[in-house]
Amino acid sequence: MPLLEARALRVDLRTHRGTAPAVRDMAFSLERGDTLGLIGESGCGKSMTALALMGLAPENARVTGSLRLNGQELVGLPDRDWRRIRGARMAMIFQEPMTALNPVHRVGAQIAEPLRLHRGLSGRAARAKAIALLERVGIPEPALRIDSFPHQFSGGQRQRIMIAMALACEPEVLIADEPTTALDVTVQQQILGLIRELVAERGMALVLISHDLGLVAQNVQRMLVMYGGAVVEHGSAAQVFGQPAHPYTRGLLAARPSLAHRLHAHRSQRLPTIAGSVPDLFALPPGCPFAGRCAFTESACASQAPPEIVLSPHHVFSCRRAEVVMNATTTIAAVD
Amino acid sequence: MDADTPPFLLETRDLRQSYRMPRESLLRPPPEVQALKGVSLQVTAGRSMGIVGESGSGKSTLARLVMALERPSSGQVLLEGRDLNQLGAAELRAARRDFQMVFQDPYGSLDPRRRIWRTVAEPAATLEAASRTQQRERAAAMLQAVGLGRDALDKYPHEFSGGQRQRIAIARALITRPKLIVADEAVSALDVSVQAQVLNLMADLRDEHGVTFLFISHDLAVVSHLCADVAVMKGGLIVEQGPVRQVLTEPRHDYTRALLASVPEMPAALPN
Numbered sequence: 135m136p137l138l139e140a141r142a143l144r145v146d147l148r149t150h151r152g153t154a155p156a157v158r159d160m161a162f163s164l165e166r167g168d169t170l171g172l173i174g175e176s177g178c179g180k181s182m183t184a185l186a187l188m189g190l191a192p193e194n195a196r197v198t199g200s201l202r203l204n205g206q207e208l209v210g211l212p213d214r215d216w217r218r219i220r221g222a223r224m225a226m227i228f229q230e231p232m233t234a235l236n237p238v239h240r241v242g243a244q245i246a247e248p249l250r251l252h253r254g255l256s257g258r259a260a261r262a263k264a265i266a267l268l269e270r271v272g273i274p275e276p277a278l279r280i281d282s283f284p285h286q287f288s289g290g291q292r293q294r295i296m297i298a299m300a301l302a303c304e305p306e307v308l309i310a311d312e313p314t315t316a317l318d319v320t321v322q323q324q325i326l327g328l329i330r331e332l333v334a335e336r337g338m339a340l341v342l343i344s345h346d347l348g349l350v351a352q353n354v355q356r357m358l359v360m361y362g363g364a365v366v367e368h369g370s371a372a373q374v375f376g377q378p379a380h381p382y383t384r385g386l387l388a389a390r391p392s393l394a395h396r397l398h399a400h401r402s403q404r405l406p407t408i409a410g411s412v413p414d415l416f417a418l419p420p421g422c423p424f425a426g427r428c429a430f431t432e433s434a435c436a437s438q439a440p441p442e443i444v445l446s447p448h449h450v451f452s453c454r455r456a457e458v459v460m461n462a463t464t465t466i467a468a469v470d
Numbered sequence: 471m472d473a474d475t476p477p478f479l480l481e482t483r484d485l486r487q488s489y490r491m492p493r494e495s496l497l498r499p500p501p502e503v504q505a506l507k508g509v510s511l512q513v514t515a516g517r518s519m520g521i522v523g524e525s526g527s528g529k530s531t532l533a534r535l536v537m538a539l540e541r542p543s544s545g546q547v548l549l550e551g552r553d554l555n556q557l558g559a560a561e562l563r564a565a566r567r568d569f570q571m572v573f574q575d576p577y578g579s580l581d582p583r584r585r586i587w588r589t590v591a592e593p594a595a596t597l598e599a600a601s602r603t604q605q606r607e608r609a610a611a612m613l614q615a616v617g618l619g620r621d622a623l624d625k626y627p628h629e630f631s632g633g634q635r636q637r638i639a640i641a642r643a644l645i646t647r648p649k650l651i652v653a654d655e656a657v658s659a660l661d662v663s664v665q666a667q668v669l670n671l672m673a674d675l676r677d678e679h680g681v682t683f684l685f686i687s688h689d690l691a692v693v694s695h696l697c698a699d700v701a702v703m704k705g706g707l708i709v710e711q712g713p714v715r716q717v718l719t720e721p722r723h724d725y726t727r728a729l730l731a732s733v734p735e736m737p738a739a740l741p742n
Contacts, residue, residue, distance in 0.1 A: 175661035176632075289525065318524035318688055319732045345661060389666035391695035393718055393733055404673065405666040405695070411631060 135205050136163040137339050138187075138224075138307050143199040143209075145179070145186050147415075154415035156182045156195070158364050162356075164307070164339040169330075171350035171371060172343045174360035175386075177412050180343050181229075183360075184311045187341065188226050189216040203307070222252040225300035227310040227329075231292035235284040241268075241295050242280035248302045267298040271328060290321035294328070301332060308333065309341045314349070326353050347386055351375035356448075359383045362413050362423030369449030379443070380451040381428045381459055382408070422454065430455040430462075477551030479682055480513040480536065480569075480650055485545035487531050505531040507706040508545070513699075515649060518676060518683040520693030520714070522729065523703030529686045532703070533654045536684060537571050538562060549650070567597055570643035574655035576635035580627040586613070586638055587623040594645045612641040615679075616671055633664035637671065644675065651675075652684045657692060665692070672696055690729050694718060702726050 143160040146153050157179040164170055174180045185191045187201065189208060201208045203223065208216075220226075228234035236244060245267055246260035255263065261280070268276035271294040273287075284292055293313060300308060310329060314322040330353055333340045344350045350357055351371045359367040359380065367380040378384045385408040410427040419425050425435035435454050443456040453459055486506050493500040506528045513519045523529050534540045535547055538554040547554045549569060557565060570593065573579040580589055590612055591605040600608070610620050616637040627635055636656065643651050653672070657665045673696060675681045687693050693700055694714045701711035702725060710723040721727045 175663060319690070320524065320728050323732045347662075386662055389663045391666075391669065391691040393691050393694055393730070396691070396694045397715060397718060404670045407666040407670060408663040411633070411664075 136202075137166050137168075137204060139163040139200075139202045140187070141200040141202075143183075143186065143201055144197070145182050145191055146196045146198070147182075147192070148194045148196065151416055155418065156363055156415060157186065160199070160365060162358065162368075164341070166306070166337045166339060167334070169333060169340040169342065169354040169356070171354035171357035172341060172360060173345065173347050173350050173357060173386075175345055175412065177415070178360040179363040180345075180360050181311055184226065184309050184341070184343050187307075187309055188220055188224060189213075190220075190226075218252070221248040221305070222303045223305055224307040224309065225303070225305040227293070227296050227300050227308070227313045229312040230316055231289065231296045232284075232316070234296055235292060237284050240281050240283055241287070245280075245295065245299050245302055248299065252303045263302070264298070267302060268295070270332075271295070271298045271301075272324075273298075289317055290325060293317060293321075293325050297325075297328065297332070301336075304336060305338060307339045307341070309343070311343045312345070313342070315344070322349070329353070347375060347383075348390065359386075362418055363415060364423055365452075366422075366424065367451035369445070369451075373446065373449040377449075379445060379449070379456075379460065380424075380453060381430060382424045383451075422452070430459055477548065478512045479515040479550060480511070480519075480684065481546075481548040481551075482509055482511045482532075482536065483546040483548070485509040485511075485532070485535060485547065486543045487528075487535060487540070488543050504706055506535070506542070506545075509703075509706075509708055511701060511708065511711075513650070513682060513684060515682050516680065517698040518685060518696060520697035520700040521684065521686045521703060522688065522690050522693050522700060524688060526705075527703040528706040529688075529703055530654055531706075533571070533652050533684070533686055536652055537569065538566075564597065566593070567646040568648050569650040569652065570646060570648040572636070572639050572643050572651060572653045572656045575659055576632050576639055577627075577659075579639055580635055582627050585624050585626060589627075590638060590642045590645060593642060597646065608645060609641070612645045613638070615644060615675070616641045631664075632660055633667055636660060636664075636668050640668075640671065640675070644679070644681070647679075648681065650682050650684060652686070654686045655688070656685070658687060658689065669695060691733055702729065 141161050143157065145157040147156050160183055162170060172180045172183060186197050189211065191197050197209055199209060242261060242264050245264040249255045249260040249263055265276045265280055268280060273279055273291060273294055287295065314325050317325060342350055342354050354371050357371050357374050358365045361382050367374060367383050374383065378387055388406040389408065391405060408427055413423055419436035421436045421438045422440040425431050432455060440452040440454045442450055442452050444450050486508055488502045488504045491501045491503060509532060521529050535542050541555055554562065587606050587609040590609040594608060595605055606623060610623055613622050618637055657668050660668060672683060676683060683696060685693055685696055697714060700714050700717050701708045702723065704725045710717060710726050717726060721730055
């Protein structure tokens with residue numbers, strides 16, 4: 135039995151404009167020690183997926199399908215039961231440590247809170263554990279810093295504190311939603327290195343969410359590429375990053391300025407961009423969400439759901455025009 | 471400098487800036503942070519300069535000083551040889567025609583209650599009297615230069631996406647036909663595919679309108695893409711500067727090497 139398994143997971147958002155299918159047909163399974171990356175641009179549904187995994191989807195969201203933790207169905211679980219799981223068996227590292235930490239409480243108390251709630255530790259024992267955790271995540275002089283407030287730490291340190299909080303109860307699944315977006319590049323690498331190390335050390339499963347393909351590829355075994363609420367490509371990180379198949383994945387990779395490329399190309403060379411803009415979730419085509427922006431679009435793309443093309447046991451993408459797409463050697467994205 | 475060589479488009483000489491922090495104790499003077507500790511920089515017209523560095527390295531302070539939004543504690547900012555801090559208020563306002571700024575957050579930098587044409591036309595309107603029709607025409611031309619249609623004129627910022635808003639901010643900066651545009655993390659908040667569109671637009675403006683950018687970012691790859699020269703800042707100082715190619719291939723400072731190492735590049739370092 136997998137540790138965490140999602141099947142046909144779907145999130146619908148009810149708004150005054152109608153219902154928007156924010157996440158459709160999400161499926162994956164994670165064993166202990168597995169690392170999974172979820173990538174896509176704003177509005178693709180990756181953060182909504184993360185919230186649904188933690189039972190934190192907003193009031194106006196309806197989560198359907200199946201999500202099982204060690205066989206226990208989590209979709210539709212009452213709040214009371216979710217509270218026993220969140221922070222204890224599944225934990226999340228949020229995007230902005232500045233806002234996710236409570237500014238009026240000392241960090242020690244914030245790290246100790248889940249320990250006291252879930253583990254029933256005494257104040258003293260929880261404090262001792264909190265100091266050990268701070269030390270583990272690399273905060274210097276943890277015994278002194280434990281009584282400091284969040285504003286007394288740097289951005290990178292705050293993210294380390296968030297990680298300590300998430301790890302406090304030794305969760306089985308760790309979900310990290312853009313854990314390093316607000317940080318400097320050199321600090322980014324340290325934080326991701328720390329997360330990777332801890333995941334390996336404790337045998338947790340990791341879901342790493344980011345808009346940065348390169349960053350994710352370096353830190354996970356498998357990844358899912360999301361577009362318009364659906365997974366368009368998934369597979370081993372090396373294959374998806376090394377031989378991206380879906381036109382969207384290729385466009386995304388090509389659009390990123392690259393240092394290696396800069397050394398060869400003249401500086402007036404243009405970046406290949408993806409034509410058009412992200413589709414409105416209220417007006418998604420019934421077929422492929424990328425239809426219309428994709429250089430290979432044919433009339434059936436928008437109306438019929440794309441078939442899944444299995445390139446290898448570890449690399450699958452959804453595309454109606456797979457044959458043409460796979461034979462195209464040039465960059466997929468149209469130049470604007 | 472002898473009279474034959476034209477002055478640099480932008481030059482800063484030993485620029486220093488310190489800020490006073492809130493007092494920690496009644497008995498001691500308030501502590502000061504030195505945000506810039508002597509920055510000397512030369513930007514030639516036509517060679518865009520990129521500034522990279524981590525948060526707190528002084529990049530944004532430098533941008534504000536170059537834009538004469540603050541006075542430096544010491545040092546000079548020269549735009550085509552003129553010291554901005556020696557100019558009177560009216561002269562400075564007139565000089566602003568030549569240098570404009572694009573900010574990081576396209577959601578915070580446009581007035582939500584103004585129609586786009588007013589926002590775009592404003593920098594020029596403060597410099598010279600123009601009729602409403604003239605202003606609208608010029609705004610439309612600038613919007614066209616950044617790839618937006620006439621229909622944008624009467625809309626409000628909330629009707630646009632992040633990438634479109636950043637285009638509007640660029641149109642606003644362009645309207646005075648500036649020689650220098652200071653872009654402080656102007657593409658950092660955008661998605662990769664939108665970022666590529668805005669970078670292409672900036673490259674076009676550089677090539678077609680002769681705009682020189684002072685492009686500030688924490689992202690070395692983005693800076694390198696657009697600029698000819700790059701300066702690396704750390705702790706209020708420029709630790710390394712030179713042509714992009716040279717800095718990328720022969721980094722001399724440890725911090726530059728660390729920056730280069732932390733850019734996720736092609737599959738070389740993939741786990742499998």
